[in-house]
Amino acid sequence: MTMTCTATVLIDDTRTRVTRFDFAPGQQTGWHVHDHDYVITAITDCHMHLEEPGGQTRETVVPAGTAYARAQGVEHNVINAGDVPMSFVEVELK
Numbered sequence: 001m002t003m004t005c006t007a008t009v010l011i012d013d014t015r016t017r018v019t020r021f022d023f024a025p026g027q028q029t030g031w032h033v034h035d036h037d038y039v040i041t042a043i044t045d046c047h048m049h050l051e052e053p054g055g056q057t058r059e060t061v062v063p064a065g066t067a068y069a070r071a072q073g074v075e076h077n078v079i080n081a082g083d084v085p086m087s088f089v090e091v092e093l094k
Contacts, residue, residue: 017092023080036092041067047082
């Protein structure tokens with residue numbers, strides 16, 4: 001059984017959508033394609049296992065308080081690969 005993380009929309013207006021994602025260990029976003037450019041800011045240390053198109057996977061750690069940006073069109077499934085909860089905020093630029 002797939003466990004999906006909790007996504008809480010904080011702002012959704014004409015220019016941005018801000019969503020907080022909270023994951024228990026092993027929870028995931030499910031496969032998705034980003035329709036907009038976006039910025040992620042880690043609230044906790046985020047130990048991510050990323051499933052990518054073509055069967056590729058990779059591991060990454062995003063330290064609490066850091067951020068990264070990605071362009072529209074990214075496709076993946078994000079899984080909490082750590083043994084503690086992880087949280088981040090995503091800001092989509094419409």
